[in-house]
Amino acid sequence: MYPTNHGTISRTPEHETMRLLYSIIVGMNFLELSFLADNVTGEEYQLHCDELIQKQRLALQSLARGVPTNIYMARFMKDYGLDGLGQARHRFEVGVNAQVEHPLDPPSNAKVAPGVAMDTTKSIIKAMDSLALEVVETVEKTEVLPHLSNVSRNLSRYAALPPNEQYRKRIREWLIRMSTDGYPERVPDEDTRALTADLKQLLESYQHALERSQPQGARVSPALTFELAKYTVTAMDALDVGFRSKQDLQVISRIVSTCTRIPVLQDGASREAIMKWVARINALGWGDSLSLEEAQQLKSDLESLYEAYRE
Structure with a gap:
């Protein structure tokens, strides 16, 4: 049971979601005050704030039931004695973290790790x-917004690349627009196409900027790790949606090709595992696919490779 001004919230599924929403609101207010007091770093704040906003949206999906979410939230906070938590109320009304709402210049790092x-x-x-x-x-916008938040958070980690500010603004505009209460739950097709085009341009500009910013004497080129991440994440996402055929997995060969241009890891185990997968995939007949178990293991090996090169 969860105490409120109205007694308790019982443990039916709906009330459990209400209980979760209550804790999200309290947690958000605490986080906002902690950020204002410099008790958390900007990166920690962005990460936790984005998580709480996403959880709040998911909770409201099952609770609001046709009632505008801003009206439901106002009623909920009043009914359960939370209307005094102004920091949380503002953050949920805005729908994005404070560093997106009021962006600061990112650190002027000379190098991109x-x-x-x-x-x-x-x-x-x-x-x-x-x-x-x-x-x-x-x-669904609830599927897209967390990824856009991650893009915004990562772009704010440095200011060395020329196109950074331009695209930070574009992503910020999309985040704010899609976070408003009037924005539909299902992203309109025209917005899907426009946002996809913006992200493609960002990816291309980011790659070109990394190629131009190669630091002297660097052991690992950021441009090469860009390529490795691009191919590895593409392969993992393909596996996630069930693409397991020989044609679908040709990108695995590109991963190995990129790895050969990057200094060998101390153990090399993750690279060797992917090289074995290339042989396995090449042995498939045209149109044949990996089994579900093989696809799961391949994804696990790709995750290990990503983490090994990321460090």
Whole structure:
């Protein structure tokens, strides 16, 4: 049972969701105050704030039932004694974290670490894949917004690349627009196409900028880790939606080709595992597919490879 001004919230499924929403609101207010007091870093704040906003949206999907979410939230906060938590109320009304709402200049790093390059690349590709109409019948904004938040968060980690500010603004505009209460739950097709085009342009510009910003004497090129992340994430996303045929998995060969241009890892185990998968995939007949168990193992090996090169 969960205490409120009205007694308790019992443990039916609906009330459990209400209980979760209550804790999300309290947690958000605490996070906002902690951020204002400099008790959390900007990166920690963005991560946790985006998670709470996403959880709040999911909770409201099952609770609001046709009632506008802003009206439901106002009633909920009043009914359960939360209307004094102004920081949380504002954050949920805006729908994006404070660093998107009021962006600051990112740190002027002279170098882009390989891990940052990989994470940024991954977030862009994941956002693009969430918009793939040829894979999903409808694009839900709750599926897209977390990926856009990740893109925004990763772009804010440095300011060294020339196109960064331009695309930070574009992603910020999309985040704010899609977070408003009046925006439909299903992303309109025209917005899907427009956002996909913006993300493709971002990915291309990001790659070109990394190629131009190669630091002197760097052991690992950010541009190469960009390529590795691009191919690895593309392969993992393909496996996630059931693409397991020989034709679908030709990208695995590109992963190995890119790996050979990057210094060998200390153990090399993750690279060797992927090389074995190339041989296995090449042995398939045209039109044949990996089994479900093989696809799951391949994805696990790809995740290990990604993490090994990210560090």
